[in-house]
Amino acid sequence: MSWTSRTSWIRRFVSVLSVVLVALAAALFTAPLAQAHEERPVTLPDGSGSVPELRTGEPDLLVCKTDRADFERRISGFPAALKARNLALFARCARSGYRHLQQAVDAVDRSGMTIAILPGLYEEEPSLPPPTGACAGLKARKSALGYQILSYAQQKQCPHNQNLVAILGKKNLQIEGTGASRLDVVIDAKYQKLNAIRADGSDGVYFRNFTAQRTTFNSLYVLAADGFVIDDVLTRWNDEYGFLTFASDHGLYKNCESYGNGDSGIYPGSASNINNGRGYDVPRYSIEITGCRSHHNMVGYSGTAGDSVYVHDNEFDHNMGGASMDSAFPGHPGLPQNHAHFARNLIHDNNENYYPYVADGTCAKLPVDRGYERGVVCPQISMPPGTGIITAGGNWNLYEDNWVYGHQRAAFFLSAVPAFIRGESAWGKQTDTSHHNRYAGNHLGVDKAGHARPNRTDVWWDGQGGGNCWQSDAGAATPGAPPTCGARRGEVSGSTDRLVGEPVKLAQLLVCADYNVQARRLPTGCDWYGARGLQRVETQLALGTALVLALAGGALWWRRLRGSRLAGAATLLGLVGLALDVAGSTLALTPTLLPAVALLLMGVWWTLIGLALRPTRPVLAWTTVILGVLTLLDAFDKAVLMLPGIPVGPAWLRLLLGIVWVLWAVIAAGTRTPRPATPAPDRPETVTP
Numbered sequence: 222m223s224w225t226s227r228t229s230w231i232r233r234f235v236s237v238l239s240v241v242l243v244a245l246a247a248a249l250f251t252a253p254l255a256q257a258h259e260e261r262p263v264t265l266p267d268g269s270g271s272v273p274e275l276r277t278g279e280p281d282l283l284v285c286k287t288d289r290a291d292f293e294r295r296i297s298g299f300p301a302a303l304k305a306r307n308l309a310l311f312a313r314c315a316r317s318g319y320r321h322l323q324q325a326v327d328a329v330d331r332s333g334m335t336i337a338i339l340p341g342l343y344e345e346e347p348s349l350p351p352p353t354g355a356c357a358g359l360k361a362r363k364s365a366l367g368y369q370i371l372s373y374a375q376q377k378q379c380p381h382n383q384n385l386v387a388i389l390g391k392k393n394l395q396i397e398g399t400g401a402s403r404l405d406v407v408i409d410a411k412y413q414k415l416n417a418i419r420a421d422g423s424d425g426v427y428f429r430n431f432t433a434q435r436t437t438f439n440s441l442y443v444l445a446a447d448g449f450v451i452d453d454v455l456t457r458w459n460d461e462y463g464f465l466t467f468a469s470d471h472g473l474y475k476n477c478e479s480y481g482n483g484d485s486g487i488y489p490g491s492a493s494n495i496n497n498g499r500g501y502d503v504p505r506y507s508i509e510i511t512g513c514r515s516h517h518n519m520v521g522y523s524g525t526a527g528d529s530v531y532v533h534d535n536e537f538d539h540n541m542g543g544a545s546m547d548s549a550f551p552g553h554p555g556l557p558q559n560h561a562h563f564a565r566n567l568i569h570d571n572n573e574n575y576y577p578y579v580a581d582g583t584c585a586k587l588p589v590d591r592g593y594e595r596g597v598v599c600p601q602i603s604m605p606p607g608t609g610i611i612t613a614g615g616n617w618n619l620y621e622d623n624w625v626y627g628h629q630r631a632a633f634f635l636s637a638v639p640a641f642i643r644g645e646s647a648w649g650k651q652t653d654t655s656h657h658n659r660y661a662g663n664h665l666g667v668d669k670a671g672h673a674r675p676n677r678t679d680v681w682w683d684g685q686g687g688g689n690c691w692q693s694d695a696g697a698a699t700p701g702a703p704p705t706c707g708a709r710r711g712e713v714s715g716s717t718d719r720l721v722g723e724p725v726k727l728a729q730l731l732v733c734a735d736y737n738v739q740a741r742r743l744p745t746g747c748d749w750y751g752a753r754g755l756q757r758v759e760t761q762l763a764l765g766t767a768l769v770l771a772l773a774g775g776a777l778w779w780r781r782l783r784g785s786r787l788a789g790a791a792t793l794l795g796l797v798g799l800a801l802d803v804a805g806s807t808l809a810l811t812p813t814l815l816p817a818v819a820l821l822l823m824g825v826w827w828t829l830i831g832l833a834l835r836p837t838r839p840v841l842a843w844t845t846v847i848l849g850v851l852t853l854l855d856a857f858d859k860a861v862l863m864l865p866g867i868p869v870g871p872a873w874l875r876l877l878l879g880i881v882w883v884l885w886a887v888i889a890a891g892t893r894t895p896r897p898a899t900p901a902p903d904r905p906e907t908v909t910p
Contacts, residue, residue, distance in 0.1 A: 258465065258490055258525065258550070259364035261372055263445050265493045265554050266424075266470040270447030273425045276395055280337035282325040283318035285311055295340040299401045307399055311339055321345050322396070322408065323386050332392040338431060340398070340405040348381040349413050356382055366739075368415055368438070376421060383415035385436075393425035403455045403478075406431035412588040416442045417456075424448045434458050437588055439465040439488075440479075447471055457481045458593040461601060462488045463518070468554055469493065472508035479515045483599045483738075485523035486515030486540075494528040494555035501619060501659070501710040503560060506531035514538075519575065519600040520545050520611075521568075526555035536567040541575060541606040543568040543625075548614035548654050551644035557654045558615040563623055569674065570627040574606045575599065576750050579738055603736040605630055605749050609676065614638030614654035619710070624664045626674035630681070630810060632695075633660050636730060637685035637722055652720045655686030661706040665695060677810055683726040684863070684870055687718030699812040701860040720868045724876055725759055725806075732758045754807060763806035767799035773883045774826070776890035781837065788833040795826030817860035824852035827882075841885055848882050851875040 286292065289311070296307045319325040323345055325336045351357070356379035361369040368383065380387030386408065388394060398406030408431060410417040417433040419442045420426045426443065429452040433440035440456035443449045443466040453476045456463030463479030463486040466472055470493035479486030493507035507529040514536045515521035521537030522544040524530060537543040544566075548557035575598040578584050583591055584599035591597050605611065607630030610620060614637055625632040635658060640650035666675040680691050680698035690706035690713040691698070700723075704715040721727070733747035743750040746758035754760065774795055782788035798819045805815035827849030834842035855871035858864050864871065 258461070258467065258488070259366070259370055259552060260444065260467060261370055263468040263491075263554065265468055265491070266445065266447035268447065268470055268493065268495060270424050270471045272471045272473050273393060273395075273427045273448050273450055275427065275429065275450070275452065276333075276335055278335070280310075280397075281334040282328055282336045283310060283314035283339065284320070284322050284325045284336060284343070285314035285318050285339035286320060286341045286343075287315070289315075292340065295405060296400075303399075303401055307339060310337065310399060314339060321347060323348055323381075326386060326388050326391065326394075326396075329391050329394055332394075332425075334393075335395040335397070338396065338398050338406045340400040341407075343406070343408045344411060345385045345408070348385050349411065352379055352382045355379075373421065376419075381414070383438075384419040384442075385410045385414040385416065386418045388418065388420040388423050388426065390421070391423045391426070393427075394420075394423060395427040395429070396431075397427075397429040398431035400430065403430050403432050403453055408433045410434070410436045410440075412437055416440070418442065420444065420446060420449070422446070426450075428452065428454050430454070432457070435588075435593070436460065439463065439482075441465070443467070443469055443472070445469060449473070451475070451477055453477065455479070456486070459483065460588055460599065462486070463515070464488060465490065466508065467491050470495070470507045474508070474510040475512045477513040479513075480517040481593050481596075481598060482518040483601045484518070485520045485545075486518045487513060487522045489524050489527050489530050491526040491554045492524065492528050492530050494526070494559070496529045496560040496617075497555070499560070499617070500657075501617060503529065505529075506560075506562065509533075510535060516540060517573065517596070517598065519598060519602075519604055521571065523547075524558065524561065525550045526553040526558050527561055528555045528558060529560045531562045531564075532566060533562075533564040534566065536569075538567065538569050538571065539573055540571045541573050541600065541604050541608075542611055543571040543609045543628075545604070545611035545613065546615050546618065547612070548638045549642050551642075553643075556643050556645075557638075557640075558612075559617045561615065562619045562621075563610065564619070564621050566623045567669070568609045568623055568625045569668065571609060572607045572627070572629045573598070574751075576606075576743060579741055580743055582741070584738055585741060599738060601738055603734050603744075603749065605634060605733070607631070607677070608634045608681075610634065612636075612655070612658055614642075615658060616654060616656045618658045620658070620660045621662045622664075624667070624669055626664070626666050626668055626676060628676040630676075631678040632663075632665055632676040633679065633691070634681045635686075635689065636683040636726070652685070655683075655689065657688035658686075659689075659706055659710060660691045660695075662692060665692075678812055683722030683730070684717075685719050685722040688713060688716060690714070690716070697812045699809070700858070700863055701812065701814070701817065702862050704863065715862060715865060717863045717865050718868070719870060721870075721873065723870060723872055725762060725872075728762060729758055748810070757807070757809075759809050760803065760806045763803045767803050769883060770823075770879075771796055771799055773886040773890070774830070777830070777886040780890040782830070782833050785833050787829055791826045791829035791833070794822045795830075798822030798826060814860055817856045820852050820856035820859070824849045824856060827852060838889060841889055844878070844882060844885065848875065848878050851878060 415438040417436050417440045421444045425448040427450045432455040434457045436459045439462035446469045448471040451474045456479045458481040461484045463482045465488045468491045489508045496503040510532045511534050516539045518540045520542040521540045524546040527546045546558050609625040609628050609632040611634040637655035678697045679695040690704045693705045733749050735744045778792045801819035831842045831845030
């Protein structure tokens with residue numbers, strides 16, 4: 222066979238092997254996942270809208286309560302000018318205003334109107350009761366979380382089945398509180414509605430200066446809008462989200478705050494996918510988020526299909542995770558996620574762990590009884606606590622000039638998500654995530670004042686994808702030497718392009734994904750939920766592998782090679798390597814050279830054992846040598862430099878060949894070596910007389 226033919230055959234073999242491994246990874250990830258957000262089918266806006274501007278004239282409609290004494294108490298501390306304005310507005314509202322926000326919304330009869338809400342608590346009593354009559358019998362598919370997925374027509378027919386305040390199809394509507402702070406106007410769903418405020422198909426909507434709270438899903442929901450602003454609004458104490466903007470364009474969040482949410486404080490899901498197919502340089506972003514703080518949630522910011530979002534000068538702190546974007550949930554337009562740009566954000570101390578509230582049954586109570594107002598959060602999906610920025614299947618994301626510090630797990634977490642997870646079965650799409658994510662120029666392990674606040678790990682990457690890079694001053698990392706970013710966007714030193722991640726990391730992600738808050742199912746074996754020592758899946762795999770290899774290798778040495786000093790020394794090195802591998806698996810949150818040293822010793826073991834086997838078992842011998850070389854390459858790949866130009870890492874090849882080797886070694890150890898036949902002694906001839 223010519224060298225060209227051999228090369229072609231090898232390439233075909235590796236290609237087929239890669240497809241098999243991707244299929245295996247996809248199968249691993251088909252564990253049931255919670256639905257982050259299920260909505261009726263929507264079409265992304267055509268992009269012809271614009272970001273609305275604040276109107277400062279007198280409001281068209283007023284909303285207030287009738288208790289003047291309570292109103293005067295609420296405004297008593299206002300500055301004189303603001304107090305006088307509110308008193309004048311109250312007098313006008315008493316004559317011709319509305320007592321509930323929904324009444325004012327229903328009175329909007331043209332584009333460009335402004336509703337002003339005076340200081341007070343708005344529980345929207347007419348909207349609170351459960352549906353009756355025809356609205357109680359609507360036919361619609363239910364989501365995995367139990368709520369009905371209503372069509373737009375059904376929302377119009379029964380606006381308060383799910384919404385405390387429903388803004389449906391109103392254009393260029395501005396709703397603002399007139400208080401001194403956003404806490405002066407409070408819209409409270411009392412855990413009796415899915416959403417406090419829903420703006421659906423309402424282009425140009427502008428929300429300003431109020432608080433929305435206490436829902437069974439999210440406080441402020443903007444759906445299918447081409448143009449919206451969320452300005453100085455607070456959301457809190459919701460089962461899922463504080464702010465949810467979905468399938469929208471020309472959006473702006475500014476000076477907002479959110480806390481106490483079971484999923485995220487800020488969720489720009491399925492932002493308009495305007496930059497799909499582009500590189501790092503883009504003409505504009507669909508949604509901008511700036512000047513906001515999101516804290517004490519499961520995650521500060523999240524975005525399934527959070528495409529073309531510019532997130533800058535915000536603070537995400539004291540959540541379980543600072544920010545995340547993903548391609549892990551079906552039914553979201555714009556998958557896979559792409560083109561988020563994070564710049565100049567403070568992302569720090571995201572080490573909260575709310576899973577004990579699931580374990581002890583707190584989250585199984587009714588929402589009103591869980592204690593959200595006292596700091597309880599019921600995490601809705603699987604999340605690695607102690608992480609700064611999580612990218613679970615995203616492309617062309619930029620993370621630059623952020624301060625990321627004080628995390629007990631990792632500053633940056635990157636993993637791929639096969640397209641099977643989002644319901645796409647085409648083979649060509651299974652490796653279409655985790656490409657071209659750039660982490661450069663960030664301030665890691667130090668706060669703005671220059672104080673050291675290290676992250677336990679700066680980089681955690683499963684190894685899949687191409688064109689990803691990290692800044693050269695990143696500290697502890699796994700793998701030990703990920704590709705580094707060049708000075709210009711798109712420049713990568715040591716770039717790799719792998720079709721599947723590391724096997725142990727994939728196993729960890731598989732185990733950790735099997736979480737369900739409704740069933741109170743916290744996966745055993747995952748340190749995200751408190752597993753330690755031998756409880757952790759990584760340690761269990763390392764220990765099980767070590768026992769199998771020690772028994773197979775020991776038997777092979779005893780039955781075949783115990784007369785060889787070289788083989789005896791090599792076997793001893795292998796046993797030490799296996800022990801170090803188990804010890805290293807317990808230190809996964811603190812990357813060290815221990816796993817690489819373990820692989821180095823095991824590689825030497827197999828190489829020397831293979832050489833010792835050559836005289837008697839030449840085929841097994843060379844297989845063992847190849848296994849040793851792959852193990853040495855795996856050590857180099859993990860600790861020194863990720864090997865470029867290969868579709869799968871050495872760990873996968875070592876794993877597959879290792880299975881074959883164990884079976885072969887056991888067979889060889891159990892087979893008796895035939896002894897050479899001993900010739901019969903010569904007998905003296907008998908002479909017959």
